Amino acid sequence: MIRVGVAGAAGRMGEAVCAAVRGAPDMELVGRADPQLDVTLAQMLEQDRPEVVVDFTQPDTALENALACLRAGAHVVIGTTGFDIDSLAEQARAIAAQTPQGEPANVFVAPNFAIGAVLMMRFAAEAAKHMQRAEIVELHHDRKLDAPSGTAARTARLMADATGGEPAGGIPIHSVRLPGIVANQEVILGDVGQTLTIRHDTTGRESFMPGVLLAVRGVRTLERSPVVGLEHLLLESE
Ligand SMILES: NC(=O)c1ccc[n+]([C@@H]2O[C@H](COP(=O)([O-])OP(=O)(O)OC[C@H]3O[C@@H](n4cnc5c(N)ncnc54)[C@H](O)[C@@H]3O)[C@@H](O)[C@H]2O)c1
Numbered sequence: 001m002i003r004v005g006v007a008g009a010a011g012r013m014g015e016a017v018c019a020a021v022r023g024a025p026d027m028e029l030v031g032r033a034d035p036q037l038d039v040t041l042a043q044m045l046e047q048d049r050p051e052v053v054v055d056f057t058q059p060d061t062a063l064e065n066a067l068a069c070l071r072a073g074a075h076v077v078i079g080t081t082g083f084d085i086d087s088l089a090e091q092a093r094a095i096a097a098q099t100p101q102g103e104p105a106n107v108f109v110a111p112n113f114a115i116g117a118v119l120m121m122r123f124a125a126e127a128a129k130h131m132q133r134a135e136i137v138e139l140h141h142d143r144k145l146d147a148p149s150g151t152a153a154r155t156a157r158l159m160a161d162a163t164g165g166e167p168a169g170g171i172p173i174h175s176v177r178l179p180g181i182v183a184n185q186e187v188i189l190g191d192v193g194q195t196l197t198i199r200h201d202t203t204g205r206e207s208f209m210p211g212v213l214l215a216v217r218g219v220r221t222l223e224r225s226p227v228v229g230l231e232h233l234l235l236e237s238e
Pocket residue numbers: 007008009010011012013014033034035036040041056057058059061065078079080081082110111112113114144208
């Protein structure tokens with residue numbers, strides 16, 4: 001059984017993750033950290049000794065949370081968006097280098113755990129090689145703290161990487177925040193006399209759970225760390 005702790009356990013995503021972990025035959029939910037539950041991450045790490053921590057918290061806490069997990073020897077799966085992934089990578093490597101013995105803990109980050117979103121990013125990167133310009137419209141619920149979304153930022157980065165650099169003017173991202181929406185994204189590519197639109201709609205948070213459980217299983221045996229993007233666990237050719 002994989003001993004799993006959840007940071008942000010009282011949040012919208014955290015509650016869904018706790019339910020998914022409870023329902024997984026090979027996992028045990030050993031701890032739930034959240035200020036709303038009066039349990040800090042430090043307390044959970046110390047008392048419950050999770051093997052893997054899943055973090056769905058806030059942009060301003062995700063980095064520190066991840067580093068605390070690594071220092072405690074717990075692997076960490078991060079779904080929180082809007083924090084500096086490059087800074088995390090640098091500091092995570094420093095912690096791994098200081099680990100005196102045994103295998104250091106790993107980090108897995110995905111700005112989007114839905115298979116459809118992973119495919120949208122892949123198709124957008126492919127399409128960007130063949131069309132002149134692109135813009136991204138991302139639409140989320142009005143309580144989302146970060147803009148642009150982590151998915152939009154990552155899509156733009158993958159499109160730029162696929163084409164060897166951003167097109168002139170970059171890939172603009174438009175962020176819409178309204179009640180009634182979960183998460184949607186459109187990538188619109190334009191060329192002479194035509195446009196191509198690639199759209200993904202998230203209608204429920206359960207769409208993220210198979211990806212989260214896959215990451216909990218996969219994070220323990222990553223060949224490098226950190227790994228960013230569910231495609232690395234999901235699509236064989238990645
Ligand atoms: N990667 C994905 O597929 C995906 C999907 C949906 C949402 N998200 C991201 O997940 C994050 C959470 O989204 P949400 O809608 O559940 O937000 P939410 O506001 O409902 O939940 C966040 C929870 O984190 C708690 N929290 C804050 N600081 C904490 C800390 N230091 N330790 C532990 N818990 C802490 C809050 O009390 C709250 O309960 C956001 O960054 C969002 O963008 C990612």
